[in-house]
Amino acid sequence: MHAPTLFVTVIVVMATAASLMTFVGLVQRTYRGFWWWVLAQWLNLAGALCLVFKEQSPLAFALSVVLGLQWPITMLAGLRRFYVRSELPVPSWGDSVVLAGAFLWWVVIWGRDPDDAGARVAAFTMSSITCYLYAAWMVWSIREWRQSAHLKAFLTFLVVGIVVQIPRLLEGLRHWGHPVENPNAFVQQPFLVLVLTVGVIFAVYMGLLLTYERTEQDLRESQRQLRMMVDFDMLTQLPNRRHFQDMAQQTVRLSPPGACALMLFDIDHFKSINEKHGHAAGDSALRLVSSVARTMLRGRDLVGRMGGDQFVALLPDTATQDALRVASRMARQIEQKQADSTREPIRLSAGIVQVQEQEPLDKALHRAIEALAEAKRQGRGRVVSADTSPEGNLVVIATRTLGSSPR
The missing domain is CATH 1.20.1070 (Rhopdopsin 7-helix transmembrane proteins)
Structure with a gap:
């Protein structure tokens, strides 16, 4: 070399x-x-x-x-x-x-x-x-x-x-x-x-x-x-409407027919919270509700934000009566987390339906919206479990007050 x-x-x-x-x-x-x-x-x-x-x-x-x-x-x-x-x-x-x-x-x-x-x-x-x-x-x-x-x-x-x-x-x-x-x-x-x-x-x-x-x-x-x-709401860290529906449709397909409960809930008088206390207080209320929903639901349950102050949860292998108890526990947990707050407490209204066999998720969501509207009509601070009659009318199965007293 x-x-x-x-x-x-x-x-x-x-x-x-x-x-x-x-x-x-x-x-x-x-x-x-x-x-x-x-x-x-x-x-x-x-x-x-x-x-x-x-x-x-x-x-x-x-x-x-x-x-x-x-x-x-x-x-x-x-x-x-x-x-x-x-x-x-x-x-x-x-x-x-x-x-x-x-x-x-x-x-x-x-x-x-x-x-x-x-x-x-x-x-x-x-x-x-x-x-x-x-x-x-x-x-x-x-x-x-x-x-x-x-x-x-x-x-x-x-x-x-x-x-x-x-x-x-x-x-x-x-x-x-x-x-x-x-x-x-x-x-x-x-x-x-x-x-x-x-x-x-x-x-x-x-x-x-x-x-x-x-x-x-x-x-x-x-x-x-x-x-x-694209898939999550940045404020609450929950799936947005589109991503929730994609996951929910797959969950419903994999579950036994009629075994899933759909719960739609929102914050009562959310607009007045923003007007009285500012948007920061409204954001804090949204984060509180989303946090309680994540901790209270099971790992296989799905929860998402539909938009504004409206949330949705899909509960596989759950009857409407069990979903009513879930809504009540969520409301109590939210009240407990506000025990030291000087502001008026955040309250929820909810509508619950059972996803029927071969029913499109959009149709089940529409029924849940009607059940939520009925809870609002009855005075807010309530959860309404509903079904649909053969004629297509809403049939209230059960009503329960959420929290200590309704507004």
Whole structure:
């Protein structure tokens, strides 16, 4: 393997990778930490270029060492910002301490005997392994690594980077303090340089993949929020009319014929609440009713907001008499939650019907609306259970007062 040719090839590949990341950062959406990954690649390239002048300037040689050691630490700095919500066991200033300590260790060994190639190799490899090991520990401490395949791959790379340097460390320790034939070839070892460089290029693509993974996650979250906005009422967090009807129709199809009770209920004198106390009080009343409905109903029951102050609930495997008791418990729970309020209490009126066999849900809703209107006609604060006569007229089956006393 021709060392000069390999060195030029490595320079070209590293420059290409750094340029690619820079271009992506300029033309695509990126996230916090991405430019630290770009910086790591450019600094790595600068370290390789400094090796060209290491024979002419000891400063260039030392600079190439610190730029070679910085790569895992700078990549870690980007990951800290990319996964800003993860609390790592060591604060960010610890990264600088590790890098400075690793470089100073090499400087001390180099300063004691600049001609001891074995000592230089062992000291640099110890420092590099330390930086890789520290970065791997921090990445393992990021809680998202268990869900991210790309972060797992990056962690694996760091571990591999440690393993492939162990033979070089052992060889350096073996030659520590002993003369070495052809010191330049012993120090550079082109094959190892090529392996580590390929690994660095792989990590560049891992950085790009992590960015695209985050973009995909953000897109899925945006789609989830859009579905929430389309299917749910944002104030009460209940399904809206369209989504409730879709779910209710499926529930009715899966239930035995005539086994579902449909309950329509609203807040009495809701308009006057808004007029007397403001829309904030009206919103608070809506949230209270929706909260009680969610907690009182079973997991398989469905509850939604039809619009305004009107709510609807579908109760599978429930007779109208049982639904009447559910409405009464809901009304009592609402009264209890208002026990310390100085305002007039929120009261409900409700209409209940049994969904008949082969009956469209819209028709059952229409009957429930008529039952609710009958509860209002009787003086509000009531629940009316109703059916329909063969002639199509509303037939009241039962009436019950909701709460302590009707208005």
